[in-house]
Amino acid sequence: MRPHGAIALAAALLLGGCADLGYYWQSASGHLGILRAARPVPDWLADPTASAALKAKLELAQRIRRFAVSELALPDNPSYTSYAELHRNAAVWNVVAAPRYSLTLENWCFPVAGCVGYRGYYDLAAAQAEAEAQRAKGLETAVYPVPAYSTLGWMNWAGGDPLLSTFIGYPEGELARIVFHELAHQVLYVPGDTVFNESYATAVERLGGAIWLQREASDAARTEYARFDAQRQQFRALALSTRRALDRIYGSAEAKAGEWAAVDAMKKAAMDDFRERYAQLRAGWQGPRQGAYDGWVARANNAAFGAQGAYDDLVPAFEALFEREGRQWPRFYKAVRRIAALPNAEERRQALQTATGVMQTNSDFHHEHKTHGGGGA
Structure with a gap:
């Protein structure tokens, strides 16, 4: 659903000897194939033989x-100074x-990366x-394309992460x-x-992107991006409200009592409402991206909503932390590192909330590493 998905962590997977041999091999050979193409x-x-359009995008990417x-x-460092x-x-x-x-x-779970909520395949x-197999x-389950990923700086000795054809054509913003x-992942990464x-x-990306558009982009690029982002923000708001509705259902008295037929009925109603509200949103959109979320909506389930939440849930708190640090990037990164050094996820979230007064947007955090009854594994 996002324009780019979770990081694939290829560097970590290259060290992932605990994974099965076939998975280890596809991770290593897949990433090396990208490096060879760069x-x-x-x-x-x-x-x-390279097109004028590609050259213009590559020159823009170097400015960025x-x-x-x-x-x-x-x-x-060398990351994003090559193209594949x-x-x-x-x-x-x-x-x-x-x-x-x-x-x-x-x-x-993998060495270096720790435990992550996804498994990447080339x-x-x-x-x-x-x-x-998971079904x-x-x-x-959900399978979604990832146009870019970070190797967390581990591969800078080999030329770093390249620009890719999978995202070079995106709008400027x-x-x-x-x-x-x-690049932010190369500054800081907390395993697990x-x-x-x-x-x-x-x-x-949101804070930096806004600064780029304000200072560097043309009026046409800002207008293009405003249309692009407006639809995304509307869809994110809809998805967040649906996640909250599902959270309430899975934590309801019916779920606690094991009344799964009732839970299933409430879940279906929430998903039907999500798709109906999406159709209403979509009808008001215009342009080539009108149907950009159609496939995601058609396949939406717990896995898809869970993955989307990983990108959004703490963003308001980090943005507030940036403001608290005077909009100074080195101070912001230092503050994030202090919080990242705390021993567990619960303490990190509490520290973010204490520092900023902003709570995590997803009320289901207290269920992390637990499953509810019924179809849980």
Whole structure:
């Protein structure tokens, strides 16, 4: 549902000897294939066979990359100074899974990355097979394309993370945001806390993207992005209200009493309402992105809503922390590192709330690492 999904953490997966051998091999070979396809941006700019449109986007991306360093205090390293044409519509495909009566994602654990609520595949068929295996366990699953991911700086010695054909064509404001998001992961990553990591990086992309549009973008680019973002914000608000409705249902007296037929009826009503309200939203949209969320809505389930929450739930608190630190990026990163150093996710969220007065938007946090009855695994 987001323009870019959870980080694939290829560097961590390359170290993931605890995973099965086949998964380890596809992770290593998939990422190395991307690195082999990458060429320095100057080579592409000098290539007479490269299109003028691609060259313009690559030049824009290099401006964005320099801005990330000079204005957002993001790392100055080889990442996003090369480009790879992948000839597919995603860098990886992520699999997520959740119980029948919970939005809490199942976890997969790896060295370095810790436990994360998704499993990435460089081959769509392999991702779909994993999703089917999780469904066989009674879980709800989703497979979604990821146009970009971060290797957390682990691969900068080999040229870093390249720009990719899967996102280079995005509108200017969105291209800036995706670069800022992935570089933010190189500043800070907490093993095993997906919501903290993704909400922090999303806050950086939103704040940094707004600054880029204000200072660097043309009027046309700002107008284009305003249309793009308005639909996204409306959809996010709808998805958040649905997540909250589902949270209430899964924590209801009926769920606690094991009255699963009643819970199923309430769940169906919430999902029907979500799709009806989406149809109303969509009818008011215009332009080429009118149907951008159709597929997500048609397949929406606990896993899809759980994955979406990882990106959004702590964003308001991180944005408030940025304001508290005087909108100074080095001070902000230092404050985030202090909170990240706390020993567990609960203490990090409490520290964020104490520092900013902003509570997590998803009321279901206290269910994390637990499942409700019925279809839970």
